[in-house]
Amino acid sequence: MKFIVSSSVLLKNLQHINGVVATNPIVPILENFLFRIEVGPDLSGGTLTVTASDLQTTMTTQIPVEASESGSIAIPAKLLLDTLRSLPEQPVTVNIDTETFGTEILTDNGRYKLSGENPIDFPKLPTVNKNMSVDMSSDILLSAINNTVFATSTDDLRPAMTGVLLQLNDDNATFVATDGHRLIRYRRTDLNASASTSIIIPRKALQLLKASLPENVPVTAEFSQANASFTFGPTQLICRLIDERFPDYENAIPTNNPNVMTIGRTDLLNSLKRIMIYANRTTHQIRLSLKTNSLTISAEDLDYSNEANEKLLCDYDGDAMEIGFNAKLMAEVLSNLSAKMISLEMSAPNRAGLLIPADKEENEDILMLVMPVMLNTYA
Incomplete structure (x- = not known):
């Protein structure tokens, strides 16, 4: 059995599905790609279906190839990818011995032999009963x-x-995701x-x-x-x-948040990145001090006597308050928003803060909740 395919087309398609292949799979056969060739009745060409699996997730991709007979084989994923990455763009011929599963890759000026495995050992493609x-x-x-x-x-x-x-x-x-410290609700x-x-x-x-x-x-x-x-x-x-x-998750989202601060997302994010350098390496705790149209971000690391603070202009007319957050988690949330202006809605220093884009796209509703951390000034 043999087939001919462009090296770059094969590499591009394999790279799409290679992420499925686990480094230490439960079953050794899962270190391989499953190659299955199907030739049409007129023998004019063929379709190569490549499958990668880790038992939980399976990905397949189809590539048109030149082939004259149908068949299948399992080929070591890493070895094949490393070979294709080092080849210049050219047609490659893959010869397969269906009895020994020996595989030979022929290029313009090279020949590479590798040992494949019996395709029958590869797990079957799961079926989705399309409810x-x-x-x-x-x-x-x-x-x-x-x-x-x-x-x-x-x-x-x-x-x-x-x-x-x-x-x-x-x-x-x-779509909802949470890790217990933050919660994202994305609605379309x-x-x-x-x-x-x-x-x-x-x-x-x-x-x-x-x-x-x-x-x-x-x-x-x-x-x-x-x-x-x-x-x-x-x-x-x-x-x-x-x-x-x-x-x-609905019960975790506070509904009454009278204290609303509106600020430029990149201004807040850049300030957080600078201030968190001085925060405790374990807690990443920063303090937001809010007064009318003024925000002070500060952090200190008592172990090393490091401290920093910055003052930013913002739109805020709520109660004067101080609230603590994990700067690392908050910066990650802000990095994943694309809005120019964001609102931080709060009710009390011990209740979650809601980050909401001030300028929303049509058909899109984003709510990002960040849990506060207790500041040592609380009673």
Whole structure:
């Protein structure tokens, strides 16, 4: 069995799905890509379907190739990618011995032999019983992922929080992520479904989508009880959903926040980055002191006698107050917003603060909640 394909086309497609391959997989066969060639009845050409899996997430991509017979083989992912990365653009011929699974890559001036594995050992592609499907633009999906995935938890003892909650209904779609210290709610009114559903998509699957989604292409998302599938162009990602109960996030969002500060996002972010250099290395604690149209940001590290403060102009006519935040978490939230002006809505120093873009895009609603840290001046 053999096929001919452009080295750069093959490399580009393999790089899209390579993120799935685990460094230390549970089963050794998962260190491989599964190559499956299907030749049409007229034998004029063939389609190469490449699959990568870690049992939880599976990605496939299809590439047109020159081939005269159908067949399949598992080829070591790292070895193949390293070889293709070092080759200049050219057609490569891949010869496969279907009995020994020996694989030979022939180029204009080279020959590379590697040993493949029996494709029968590779896990079967999971099926998605299409209970529900939603069509969207990749730009909408990328925006939702970029605004939420950074706030997912890495604590495996709370599995529900290691993914992003997606709530679909007939008038909007809501994406929610939290790690216990901050909560992001991203809502789209231009994305709706015929029926209501609530699922938790794992962080790894969303990070893979973020890395491989091209701009402005149609994406078909399909959901069943156990799996989610995202199809765009020749690529498909299927992931197992997190079967856990997501925290009741609505109750965590304070509703009465009379103290509202409006300030330039980049001004606040740049000031935070400077001040946090002087904050305690463990807590990253900074203090926001608010008075009429004035904000003072300060930090101190008592262990090293370091301290810093900056004064910024802002729009604020609420009560004079002091509130503490983790500067690292707050800076990350601000970095993921794109608005020029943001509002920080607060009620009391021991209640969560809400970061909301002052200038919103159409069909988009973003709310970012940051929990305060207790300052030692509290009674």
